[in-house]
Amino acid sequence: MTAGEDPDGERLGRVFLARVLEPGDEIGGRWVREAGVAEVARRLREGREPLPGVSVTRWAGLVARAGHAQPARDLATAEAAGARFVCPGDAEWPGQLDDLADARPLGLWVRGRPSLRVWALRSVALVGARACTEYGTHMAATLASGLAEHGWVVVSGGAYGIDGAAHRGALAARGATVAVLACGVDRTYPRGHTALIGRIAEQGLVVGELPPGDHPTPSRFILRNRVIAALTRGTVVVEAACRSGSLATARAAQRLGRFTMGVPGPATSPLSTGVHELLRAEATLVTDAAEVVELVGDIGELAPPRQGPVLPRDLLAPAVRTVLAALPGDRAAPVEEIALGARTTRDEAIARLYELRALGYVERHGDGWKLTRQAMISVRGGRRPC
Structure with a gap:
C-alpha cells in the first residue's frame, strides 16, 4: 500500500497501531480482535473515549503516542531500507503466529527476498547465552550448519554469542537463516553485528515487530522471543544460565505446544545450568542436527542409531x-x-x-x-x- 491510499485501511491501520502499542500487548490485541483495526485506530486518534481494560493514565499515554504516529512515513522509511510490512491476511503471513492469540503481532517488518511464510514452515530456533563458551559456539554453529544441510531454516535473534554462531553456521553451509530483531529492521543491534545482519538480509530474512527506527529495550527482547518460538517448529537451547533470556523462548515454545530441546553442557558449567534444568523438566536432549530433525521433522526422518566402532x-x-x-x-x-x-x-x-x-x-x-x-x-x- 502506498502513502496515498486510505489512511484507515487495514494495512495502514496496523502500521499505525504498531507505532502506538508495544509488542505482545494482549489488551491491545483483544481490542483489535473485538472491535477491528479501523475502530481501534479511530478511537486512539480521537482520544476521547477510552477503550476497556486500561487506566486513564495509560490511555493518555497511548493517545499521546498515537498523536506522533505517521504510518505512511513508516512504510516509506521501510521501503527505502528494503523492508516490507507483512500482516495477517497476506499470503506471506505465517499462520502459526496466530497461535499467540491476542499476543499475536499486529504485523512484521521483513527485509529479504524469500517468503517468510514458506521459510517458517520448516524452521527451527537456535538460541542461547550471549556470553557463551567456546563449546557453546561450536555446538551452535555445528547444529546450524547440520540443520541447513538437512534443508531446515535456522531462526535466531541476531545477538552476540549463540545467536551469532547459529546464523554464521547456517550461512557457512549456504543455508537459510532468519534473524528476529528486538528493534526496527532498518537498525542494526548489536552494532558489532552490522556486517552479519547485512549478510542475513542479503541471503536470508531479517524480521521485527517494531517500526523503523525503534530501539531495543530489555522487555522488548523478552517479547521478541515469543515470535521466535511461534514461528518455528521447535526451539533448541544450546547454552544458558539459570536467568538467561533464551529460556523465555523455550518456555514460550512449551506454552505453544512446540518442541523444546536442549544441548547438554559440562555439569560444572554455570552457563549450562539453565539448559540442564530445562532438560530435567520437559525438554528433549539433543546433540546433533539429525536428532533435532527426528523430533521436528516428518515421519521417517530418523536420526541414525548411535553405536560404537565394530570390532x-x-x-x-x-x-x-x-x-x-x-x-x-x-x-x-x-x-x-x-x-x-x-x-x-x-x-x-x-x-x-x-x-x-x-x-x-x-x-x-x-x-x-x-x-x-x-x-x-x-x-x-x-x-x-x-
Missing part, C-alpha cells in the same frame, strides 16, 4: 566368541580348560580354536592354546589382564 570380534559367530573369551590372557591353556570355560565339548572347542587360528586370534603352544599379540590388542582393548 573384529563382533564379526565372529557366537560360539566362536565364547571359546575366544575362555582363553586366559597371560598363558597358554589346554583344550580341556578352554572347553570347560566355554561350557562346550572338547571336540567343539578344538574346532573353534582352529577357526580362531586361521583368523589370527590364537596360536598353538605345545598341547595348549594362547592368544596372539594382535588378539590381545583387539580383544582386550590393548590392556593386559591383571
Whole structure:
C-alpha cells in the first residue's frame, strides 16, 4: 500500500497501531480482535473515549503516542531500507503466529527476498547465552550448519554469542537463516553485528515487530522471543544460565505446544545450568542436527542409531566368541580348560580354536592354546589382564 491510499485501511491501520502499542500487548490485541483495526485506530486518534481494560493514565499515554504516529512515513522509511510490512491476511503471513492469540503481532517488518511464510514452515530456533563458551559456539554453529544441510531454516535473534554462531553456521553451509530483531529492521543491534545482519538480509530474512527506527529495550527482547518460538517448529537451547533470556523462548515454545530441546553442557558449567534444568523438566536432549530433525521433522526422518566402532570380534559367530573369551590372557591353556570355560565339548572347542587360528586370534603352544599379540590388542582393548 502506498502513502496515498486510505489512511484507515487495514494495512495502514496496523502500521499505525504498531507505532502506538508495544509488542505482545494482549489488551491491545483483544481490542483489535473485538472491535477491528479501523475502530481501534479511530478511537486512539480521537482520544476521547477510552477503550476497556486500561487506566486513564495509560490511555493518555497511548493517545499521546498515537498523536506522533505517521504510518505512511513508516512504510516509506521501510521501503527505502528494503523492508516490507507483512500482516495477517497476506499470503506471506505465517499462520502459526496466530497461535499467540491476542499476543499475536499486529504485523512484521521483513527485509529479504524469500517468503517468510514458506521459510517458517520448516524452521527451527537456535538460541542461547550471549556470553557463551567456546563449546557453546561450536555446538551452535555445528547444529546450524547440520540443520541447513538437512534443508531446515535456522531462526535466531541476531545477538552476540549463540545467536551469532547459529546464523554464521547456517550461512557457512549456504543455508537459510532468519534473524528476529528486538528493534526496527532498518537498525542494526548489536552494532558489532552490522556486517552479519547485512549478510542475513542479503541471503536470508531479517524480521521485527517494531517500526523503523525503534530501539531495543530489555522487555522488548523478552517479547521478541515469543515470535521466535511461534514461528518455528521447535526451539533448541544450546547454552544458558539459570536467568538467561533464551529460556523465555523455550518456555514460550512449551506454552505453544512446540518442541523444546536442549544441548547438554559440562555439569560444572554455570552457563549450562539453565539448559540442564530445562532438560530435567520437559525438554528433549539433543546433540546433533539429525536428532533435532527426528523430533521436528516428518515421519521417517530418523536420526541414525548411535553405536560404537565394530570390532573384529563382533564379526565372529557366537560360539566362536565364547571359546575366544575362555582363553586366559597371560598363558597358554589346554583344550580341556578352554572347553570347560566355554561350557562346550572338547571336540567343539578344538574346532573353534582352529577357526580362531586361521583368523589370527590364537596360536598353538605345545598341547595348549594362547592368544596372539594382535588378539590381545583387539580383544582386550590393548590392556593386559591383571
